[in-house]
Amino acid sequence: MKAITTDHLAKYYGKSRGIVDVNLSVDKGDFFGFIGPNGAGKSTTIRILLGLIKATDGTAEILGQDVQKYKTSILKKTGYLPSEASLYSNMRVKDVIRLSANLRKTDCRAEAQKLCDRLGLDTSKKVSELSLGNRKKTCIVCAMQHKPELYIFDEPTSGLDPLIQHEFYSILKERNKEGATVFLSSHVLSEIQRYCKHAAVIREGKLILSDSVDKLGNTGAKRVTLRGVCSIHGLKHTRDVKITQDTVSFLYSGEPVLLLKALSTLPVTDVTISEPDLEEVFMHYYTKEDGCGNL
Template identity: 50%
Template sequence: MGIVIETNKLTKSYGKSRGIIDVDLKIEEGEIFGFIGPNGAGKSTTIRTLLSLITKTSGDAKIFGLDCHQHRVEILSNIGYLPSEVFYYDNMRAIDLLKYSASFYKKDCTARIIELANVLELDLNKKIEDMSLGNKKKVGIIQGLLHSPKLIILDEPTSGLDPLIQKKFFELILEENKKGATILFSSHILSEVQKICDRVAIIKEGKIISTQRISDLQQEAYKKVNFTSRNNIDEFNLFGTSDIHIQGNSVSFIFKGDCNKLLHELTNFDLQNVEINEPSLEEIFLHYYI
């Protein structure tokens, strides 16, 4: 497998405003790669810098082994991109806009446009100005997929889509991946990434803080602990704990570390009940932001 996207210390500085700092990514051919973090963490800035929509401050970025800035036109011809927000000429019909987009790829994409519109339940004859946010997003999805790109970059793709269309969207993306497309999927909703991604990078305040397989993220030695004491609890401190909540005689927290130390600490309390479970992926994700 070759490397489709590779960045080395990619940085975009906006002065006092946050950009991205020393972002290192390596995404393999055929991979579905998740890029997660809250809004404002740097996901869109990274993507726009990769696509040379904004100019990097320093570092390197390559797509298909080519420098993202020097070979921008060649690279973009093989990429499908769905931005987090889509803006179009209001007085155009969807079909006219999509045919115009297809004309840049020097191949007939009409059948593919109709196929995708049917799947996403989009009226191609409707004017953009008469469309809801969700339908405009569908136009963006079709625009990104109509030329069967080798690399699909999706920035918060499901915002504005109803749950049924979201399901169809994920099925479409998995189909493209089976055909060989590599996918970079940015989201602030971890459960979305969990559905389809092989690996995930977590970004916080412009920096990558973790890159790992989804399966490893789930299987790390995190535990969700709830216990109840016969007496009220004023404080609870143990190395490796996060997301601690104390209410009267009950305590809940996420724990990562030596279970023997955890159990030894719990013996200091006059216990009524103890529950130790696997935390949800969302709870693990929150751990990185504490």
């Protein structure tokens, strides 16, 4: 069974593009990363999935149910963390957490306490006194205390310190091992590489690829760094060329033999050929001038 499926999903805000023809498929039990630059359409997609906004075209299903027809039923099984983490400023943290549990008609006190302890959240404070990180922790507790089947998190770690980020992902991994599906959007590609099994990249409202994180990183391109030269004229299949004094670094996706032939004609003093990190791979998809999937 699929946890999330979208079929030709589109959203326009008047004439402005939100998302166009998004076909997304997330298996149940997956740990899925949703990657894209600001304004790419990540939050628009998530808001449609949660029924906050209506799609202009196409359909979306969560756990096999249409997001518009079965909104309430879906939300019972879902935990959502919004990117902005806005809460009622005049309430105390414990009251917000209780309100969230009451809205779900569930007694989550024991689980909420566990989560607060692990995240180091002081529940006696007023929301207006909280930092962004602590507001985020409060939202995390609200989204996780009822142990949902599906977690939809929009930029979950922004504002969290590294220790809490680590603890947060530990909790998510535990929930994922228990069978829950995790769908999160993030700008932090190292997080996606470290924790996600699958990922999709969205750019300018369009889903440009969706695959396992291993495959996404394994594009065949190599990072080549040459010392003793200041140009690589004549060498094809190169991108992301960086030149500093006597060093040239570039991503190469052509035949290895052609690279070696070209190098043999250059006054190279040192050569390093390595796998590009995921960040480099995704930067390719982020940039407009490059084509899609041509690494």
